[in-house]
Amino acid sequence: MKVVVERDQCIGAGMCVLTAPAVFDQDPDEAVVVLLDEQPPETQRPAVEQAVDRCPAAVIRLLP
Amino acid sequence: MSLPALPLPGEDQLPFDPPPEYARLRAAPRVIRVACPTGLDAWLVSDYAGVREVLGDGRRFSTRPGQAAHVLGAFGGPDAPISGFSQLDGPEHIRIRRNFAPQVSHPRRLAELRPLVEQITDDAVTRMLASPQPYPLHSRFSTAITTAVIAELIGVPPDRHQLLHDAATALFTTSTTPDELRRAVEPLWAYLYQLVATRRARPGDDVLSRMIEHSADSARPLTDAELTEMNGALLIAGFDTTASMITYGLVCLLNTPGQWEKLCADPELAASAAEELVRYLGVGAGLLRQATEDTEVHGQPIRAGDYVVVALQSGNRDTALHPDAGTLDVTRKPGAHLGFGHGAHACVGQQIARIELTTVLGTLARRAPGLRVAVPLEEIVWKKDSVVRGPAELPVAWS
Ligand code: HEM
Numbered sequence: 001m002k003v004v005v006e007r008d009q010c011i012g013a014g015m016c017v018l019t020a021p022a023v024f025d026q027d028p029d030e031a032v033v034v035l036l037d038e039q040p041p042e043t044q045r046p047a048v049e050q051a052v053d054r055c056p057a058a059v060i061r062l063l064p
Numbered sequence: 065m066s067l068p069a070l071p072l073p074g075e076d077q078l079p080f081d082p083p084p085e086y087a088r089l090r091a092a093p094r095v096i097r098v099a100c101p102t103g104l105d106a107w108l109v110s111d112y113a114g115v116r117e118v119l120g121d122g123r124r125f126s127t128r129p130g131q132a133a134h135v136l137g138a139f140g141g142p143d144a145p146i147s148g149f150s151q152l153d154g155p156e157h158i159r160i161r162r163n164f165a166p167q168v169s170h171p172r173r174l175a176e177l178r179p180l181v182e183q184i185t186d187d188a189v190t191r192m193l194a195s196p197q198p199y200p201l202h203s204r205f206s207t208a209i210t211t212a213v214i215a216e217l218i219g220v221p222p223d224r225h226q227l228l229h230d231a232a233t234a235l236f237t238t239s240t241t242p243d244e245l246r247r248a249v250e251p252l253w254a255y256l257y258q259l260v261a262t263r264r265a266r267p268g269d270d271v272l273s274r275m276i277e278h279s280a281d282s283a284r285p286l287t288d289a290e291l292t293e294m295n296g297a298l299l300i301a302g303f304d305t306t307a308s309m310i311t312y313g314l315v316c317l318l319n320t321p322g323q324w325e326k327l328c329a330d331p332e333l334a335a336s337a338a339e340e341l342v343r344y345l346g347v348g349a350g351l352l353r354q355a356t357e358d359t360e361v362h363g364q365p366i367r368a369g370d371y372v373v374v375a376l377q378s379g380n381r382d383t384a385l386h387p388d389a390g391t392l393d394v395t396r397k398p399g400a401h402l403g404f405g406h407g408a409h410a411c412v413g414q415q416i417a418r419i420e421l422t423t424v425l426g427t428l429a430r431r432a433p434g435l436r437v438a439v440p441l442e443e444i445v446w447k448k449d450s451v452v453r454g455p456a457e458l459p460v461a462w463s
Contacts, residue, residue: 009158009408011158011161011162011165011408011410012161012162012164012165012166012169012170013165013169013410013414013415014165014169014170014171014174014415017171018171018415021171025171026165026169026170026171028166028170028172029166029278030162030165030166031162031165031166031169031170032162032165050399050400053399053400054399054400056404056405056406056407056408056410057407057408057410058120058407
C-alpha cells in the first residue's frame with residue numbers, strides 16, 4: 001500500500017496524527033502533514049483508512 | 065405554496081434528537097427547499113454523504129455569506145459587524161489556517177496544553193465537591209473551565225473574561241440585532257487590539273505572542289486587525305460551544321440508561337465518549353453555504369448564488385454512517401463524523417475541544433461517579449434563541 005498527501009490543501013487539523021501516528025506527523029512550523037512512511041506495512045491499513053476518512057481537507061490518498 | 069420552515073417541526077420537543085422529518089429526508093436521500101428564520105430560502109441537505117460533499121467542496125460551496133446567516137440575523141450579510149477569515153475561501157483562507165494550526169492542533173503543542181486543562185478541571189471538580197448541593201453545573205463548572213482554558217491560552221486575565229462572555233452571548237443569540245452585536249463585540253475587539261500592541265512590544269508564551277512571532281518571518285505577516293480577529297474568534301468560538309457540549313453531553317449521558325455507568329466503570333472510555341457526544345449532539349442549527357456555480361446535489365439542480373443549509377446532526381444520525389447511528393454508545397470506536405464540520409472550515413479548535421471534553425468526562429467519572437441531574441428532565445431550562453444548543457443551567461447533585 002502506498003500513501004500520498006497533498007500538502008497544499010492541508011489545514012493542519014491534526015486528525016491524521018491522532019489516528020495513525022506511526023505514518024503521519026505535522027511539521028513544527030506550519031503544522032502541515034508530514035508523511036513518515038510512504039509505504040507503511042499492511043498492519044497500518046485500518047489506521048490509514050481511518051485517517052483518510054477523518055481528514056477534513058481530504059488531502060490523504062491511499063493507493064493500492 | 066409556502067416553503068417548509070426551518071427549523072423543521074419538533075426541534076424543541078426532543079431534547080437530544082434532530083426533528084423526525086430528517087429520517088425521511090435521509091432515506092431517499094432528498095434535498096428540499098426551506099425558508100430559513102432570517103428570511104433567506106435555502107436547499108436543505110440532510111444525509112451524511114450529501115453534507116460531506118457540500119462541506120468538502122469549498123470551490124462549489126462558499127462560506128462567503130457567513131456560516132450561520134440562516135439563523136443569526138446579525139451575522140453575515142453586507143452589514144455584518146463581524147466578518148472575517150471564516151468567510152474567506154481557497155488560498156486566502158488556508159493562509160489564516162496555517163497561522164492557527166501550529167498553536168491549536170500541533171501534537172507537541174497539544175501535549176503542552178493537556179496538563180493545563182487537567183489542572184483547571186481538577187480544581188473545578190474540587191470546588192464543586194466542596195460546595196452545597198444542588199450545584200449550578202453549567203455556569204460554575206462547564207463555562208468556568210472552558211473560559212479559563214481559552215483565556216489562559218491567549219493570556220486574557222480573569223477580570224476581562226466578562227468581555228468574551230458578553231460578545232459570545234450576543235453573537236450566538238438569534239434575536240440580537242446588528243447594532244446590539246456591534247455594541248457587545250466592540251469592547252472585546254478594542255481590548256484585543258491593544259493586547260496585540262502590548263504583545264508585539266513584550267512577547268509572552270501565549271497563543272497571540274506565538275502567532276505574532278510565527279507570522280513575522282512569513283511572506284505576508286498577519287496584520288494587527290487579522291490578529292485581533294483571529295484571537296477574538298478563538299475566544300468567542302472557544303468557550304461556549306465546548307461548555308455547552310459538556311453540560312448537554314452530561315445530561316444526555318446521565319439520561320441514557322447504562323452510559324454513565326459504563327464510563328464510570330472504565331474512565332479510559334472518556335475519549336470515545338467525548339467523540340460520541342459530539343457526533344450525537346453536535347450543532348443542531350446546521351451550517352450555511354452558497355453555491356458559486358450551477359451544480360447539483362443528489363440530482364437536485366442548484367443554481368449559482370443559491371443558499372444551501374447542511375444539517376450536521378441529521379447527517380451524523382445517518383444509518384449509512386453507522387447502522388445504529390441513532391444510538392448513543394460511549395464505547396463506539398472514534399471515527400469520521402460531522403460534529404466539528406468537514407472541509408477546509410472544519411473546527412479550528414477541535415483538538416482543544418477533544419482534550420477538554422475527554423479530561424472533564426474522565427475526571428468526573430473518577431472523582432464524582434455519584435453525579436446526577438438534580439431535577440427531572442422536563443424541568444431543565446434550555447437556552448432559548450441560541451444557536452449553541454443545551455441547558456441554560458443544570459442543577460446537579462452527587463452522592
Ligand atoms: C465541542 C466543541 C465545538 C464544536 C462542536 C465546534 C464546532 C464547529 C464547527 C461545526 C465548525 C465548522 C463551521 C463551518 O464549517 O462553517 C467550527 C468552526 C470553528 N471553530 Fe469550533 N467547535 C467547538 C469548539 C471550538 C473551540 C474550543 C474553538 C477554539 C479554540 C473553536 C474555534 C472554531 C473556529 C475559529 C472555527 C472557524 C473555522 C474556519 O472557518 O476556518 N471551536 N466549529
